[in-house]
Amino acid sequence: MTIYDLTLAELRTKLDNRELSAVEVAEAYRARIAATDQDVNAYITVCDESAMAEAKLADQALAAGEIAPLTGLPIAAKDIFNTAGLKTTCASRILENYIAPYDATVIARIKEQKAVITGKLNMDEFAMGSSNENSAFGATRNPWNLNHVPGGSSGGSAACVASRQAAAALGTDTGGSIRQPASHCGVVGLKPTYGRVSRYGVIAYASSLDQVGPITRDVRDSALLLQAIAGHDPADSTSIDTPVPDYQATLTQELTGLKVGLPAEYFIDGLDEDVRRAVEQAVATYKELGAEIVEVSLPHTSYAVACYYLIATAEASSNLARYDGVRYGVRTDQAENLIDMYMQSRAAGFGAEVKRRIMLGTYALSSGYYDAYYLKAQKVRTMIRQDFLDAFAKVDVLLTPVAPTPAFTIGEKTNDPLQMYLSDIYTIPVNLAGTCAMSLPCGFSAAGLPIGLQLIGKPFEEATILRTAHAFEQATEWHKRKPEF
Amino acid sequence: MTQPYETVIGLEIHAQLTTNTKIFCGCSTEFGKTPNSQTCPVCLGLPGALPVLNRQVVEFAIKTGLATNCQIAPRSIFARKNYFYPDLPKGYQISQFELPVCEHGWQDIELEGGESKRIGITRIHMEEDAGKLIHGDTPEALGTSLVDLNRACTPLLEIVSEPDMRSADEAISYLKKIHQIVVYLGVCNGNLEEGSFRCDANVSVRPYGQAELGTRAELKNINSFRFIKEAIEHEVERQIDLIESGGKVVQETRLFDSNTGMTRSMRGKEEAHDYRYFPDPDLVPLVIDDSWIDAVRSSLPELPDAKRKRFIEKLGLPEYDAEVLASDRLLANYFDACVTHAKEAKACANWIMGEVLRKLKETDTLIGEVPISPVMLAELLDRIADNTISGKIGKTVFEKMWQTGRGADELIESEGLKQVTDTGAIETLVDEVIAANPDQVAEYLGGKDKLIGFFVGKVMQASQGKANPGMVNQLLIKRLKGN
Ligand SMILES: [Zn+2]
Numbered sequence: 001m002t003i004y005d006l007t008l009a010e011l012r013t014k015l016d017n018r019e020l021s022a023v024e025v026a027e028a029y030r031a032r033i034a035a036t037d038q039d040v041n042a043y044i045t046v047c048d049e050s051a052m053a054e055a056k057l058a059d060q061a062l063a064a065g066e067i068a069p070l071t072g073l074p075i076a077a078k079d080i081f082n083t084a085g086l087k088t089t090c091a092s093r094i095l096e097n098y099i100a101p102y103d104a105t106v107i108a109r110i111k112e113q114k115a116v117i118t119g120k121l122n123m124d125e126f127a128m129g130s131s132n133e134n135s136a137f138g139a140t141r142n143p144w145n146l147n148h149v150p151g152g153s154s155g156g157s158a159a160c161v162a163s164r165q166a167a168a169a170l171g172t173d174t175g176g177s178i179r180q181p182a183s184h185c186g187v188v189g190l191k192p193t194y195g196r197v198s199r200y201g202v203i204a205y206a207s208s209l210d211q212v213g214p215i216t217r218d219v220r221d222s223a224l225l226l227q228a229i230a231g232h233d234p235a236d237s238t239s240i241d242t243p244v245p246d247y248q249a250t251l252t253q254e255l256t257g258l259k260v261g262l263p264a265e266y267f268i269d270g271l272d273e274d275v276r277r278a279v280e281q282a283v284a285t286y287k288e289l290g291a292e293i294v295e296v297s298l299p300h301t302s303y304a305v306a307c308y309y310l311i312a313t314a315e316a317s318s319n320l321a322r323y324d325g326v327r328y329g330v331r332t333d334q335a336e337n338l339i340d341m342y343m344q345s346r347a348a349g350f351g352a353e354v355k356r357r358i359m360l361g362t363y364a365l366s367s368g369y370y371d372a373y374y375l376k377a378q379k380v381r382t383m384i385r386q387d388f389l390d391a392f393a394k395v396d397v398l399l400t401p402v403a404p405t406p407a408f409t410i411g412e413k414t415n416d417p418l419q420m421y422l423s424d425i426y427t428i429p430v431n432l433a434g435t436c437a438m439s440l441p442c443g444f445s446a447a448g449l450p451i452g453l454q455l456i457g458k459p460f461e462e463a464t465i466l467r468t469a470h471a472f473e474q475a476t477e478w479h480k481r482k483p484e485f
Numbered sequence: 486m487t488q489p490y491e492t493v494i495g496l497e498i499h500a501q502l503t504t505n506t507k508i509f510c511g512c513s514t515e516f517g518k519t520p521n522s523q524t525c526p527v528c529l530g531l532p533g534a535l536p537v538l539n540r541q542v543v544e545f546a547i548k549t550g551l552a553t554n555c556q557i558a559p560r561s562i563f564a565r566k567n568y569f570y571p572d573l574p575k576g577y578q579i580s581q582f583e584l585p586v587c588e589h590g591w592q593d594i595e596l597e598g599g600e601s602k603r604i605g606i607t608r609i610h611m612e613e614d615a616g617k618l619i620h621g622d623t624p625e626a627l628g629t630s631l632v633d634l635n636r637a638c639t640p641l642l643e644i645v646s647e648p649d650m651r652s653a654d655e656a657i658s659y660l661k662k663i664h665q666i667v668v669y670l671g672v673c674n675g676n677l678e679e680g681s682f683r684c685d686a687n688v689s690v691r692p693y694g695q696a697e698l699g700t701r702a703e704l705k706n707i708n709s710f711r712f713i714k715e716a717i718e719h720e721v722e723r724q725i726d727l728i729e730s731g732g733k734v735v736q737e738t739r740l741f742d743s744n745t746g747m748t749r750s751m752r753g754k755e756e757a758h759d760y761r762y763f764p765d766p767d768l769v770p771l772v773i774d775d776s777w778i779d780a781v782r783s784s785l786p787e788l789p790d791a792k793r794k795r796f797i798e799k800l801g802l803p804e805y806d807a808e809v810l811a812s813d814r815l816l817a818n819y820f821d822a823c824v825t826h827a828k829e830a831k832a833c834a835n836w837i838m839g840e841v842l843r844k845l846k847e848t849d850t851l852i853g854e855v856p857i858s859p860v861m862l863a864e865l866l867d868r869i870a871d872n873t874i875s876g877k878i879g880k881t882v883f884e885k886m887w888q889t890g891r892g893a894d895e896l897i898e899s900e901g902l903k904q905v906t907d908t909g910a911i912e913t914l915v916d917e918v919i920a921a922n923p924d925q926v927a928e929y930l931g932g933k934d935k936l937i938g939f940f941v942g943k944v945m946q947a948s949q950g951k952a953n954p955g956m957v958n959q960l961l962i963k964r965l966k967g968n
Pocket of ligand 1: 510511512523524525526527638
């Protein structure tokens, strides 16, 4: 038995049975990270000492019989989550020495269960990117092929879980930032419904789209981790006060009679042949499992990317105004005056893609352009949301590819931002609609890179997509493959 | 020959609310604490922190809206006003732009000559205040600035009027009305010096008869009623001079300097703002249903205008008295409580406006701390009304009540201050005084009627002020004429 190959659920059993201690688990991961992370670069901060201390506390709790679902389980967090006493950089120069004074609500929730936080994970700076190449601390590499990107922006989270550097990770998804890297790294990524998980303490990229979710080895673990972080938080006005169901309880229900919709607009030219084949194979599997396949239409899909890049960047241009060098973060000491201080600090602190999006968003909100860009985008967003509601009147879940291609190579799209933006074409509409979706492994390309399947659910129907995903996982072996690494 | 110009003024009033905690976090709003001691991740604008709306702020906004005849929006939204400044931790201020909480209100003001004029209130919206910059003034600290964020995120109401005022006096009158209302409602302490109640004035001029408005200047930084008048008058003069000399007024922000009484332009980078307002995605739309509005409405106190009207119409007070007594909520409450226990409203008014206010001033006491309760004052006034004591003795009793906190009846009894109304006893004193002053009696009888005052004074003196002055007067005349 290799400790770092075990899932959360398997570890839970072994910790509960005293076959393993939390300290042993933490040590196994420490060794694994030390052995592999110079290649993968999934971590920005590795929590050697604090993880060991947390593991000891978890062992004490286990000994005392005070066992929560996550007690002693090694979990890593994207460096977008505030973690008290730890560096929280958002992969940006501007926060490179920023130590958070408080915990994000989701961090507080997993800490309360005495999970062991193994470290803070690499990402695209301020979650802006689809390849993890926009990190101020070096690109993360895809464990399936180190010349390829892991996807982004939660690329560190997906690569970390795929390379067995943590049993699970927390990511955030604004336009596909959990699902697309999960797909590229052959792991399971879940983006919950907007409002399902608290955003308090999560560094904001685009507030109306950001949502926290788990990245795990399999679907059961996804349910387990979602269970721990979901639920209303009075500190986040946009979190919804609606009961959280028991996700494990319905996981194994049969799919007979389930209506699975295939949006016509998602199976078009530009979709990689390997991806198409894998997704069609998945459709066949669902038929065998008793699901009814229905063709549906999401007519406004082609506007989603443009709509997203107006709304997300508009919000970001305002969200990132606080990084001004006044209270924390990078501040130039060369400035002649106040305006100079702002300009130099921000010029030095932000990377190129962040600057590009701040400019784009500032433009979209500027007087004279607001109506034509921001307001128009909001109207389109309403139509896209309506598309989903109409489709969900006919089906229970939607089945689509996650990304048009498997992971591309490092540097392949860095000079073509538009091409990069299009890699989120299948994930972005879900964020605009505010509903839930997940990515799970459904095959491999000829080159041996993982391919993901996207299941999109009705708002607050995470249980349905988890169950749908679990049935597929039980019927297939894709999730059992590990990178040779 | 100067062409006649009409002045047009609109006011933007910022009232800092008296909630215990800030508008979007749980930090205290107490004034004067150690810099940055009343802060948290939210009001410091730390990465990841999110705002949560303080319900009491909404309640205060509804109150103010109802008191100024506004429509309360069933659904309103918060917006971000984006600009960079070191006292603004998030790089944006959370305010309201489209869909403010209150709209379409009005407030009547009284013009000279008793006429009343209606000033439109465009909107009232909620927003957060910024922090404060402290600029180094010692040689070592020169050129450095420190930021205190204790005030950041404290709640403000911005009350925006229509450009309905036509003179500085009208503007002052309107401003005082709004000031009185927010203080009455208890939503703002009204302190101008501390900046709890601030005002910007949009001022323009146009030739009489011209329909469209002239280009306006926004006057900022005015922290007293007097300065507002000065600032507006100076600005009107400046604009007229400019136009007369062939110049053009430019739309700009001007700062009032209370030392020179002048306004000066603050044109420059800080003014060239495009605030890029957009709905704040961190806050959900604010929904206010009728039952909430009704609950707030039923908690509203009687407002100054209504009170004044009642004092005049129901209690028969002169306009001046009604105005003075209604001007302050606690004073009015004191008066109302006194009236319910006393026989005469006018006497209550006279005593409160005279003795009570004088004493408050003398002893630097607040109306809430007066040692004589309204019931006690009513008792004193009744003793004067029923002739137990004279008005003059009443003042002595009042003084003793203030000092000791004892009741009027008790003091009159123990100090033996009861008025002498026994005819026989007064007659004795009258006879004594007549006998002792034969010269004056002769003069009186010779036609010097005025001397009656002299005799009354003597008798009162002899009675140690306790004789009923009316009876003394009557008996004196009777005796003198009878002689
Ligand atoms: Zn605070």
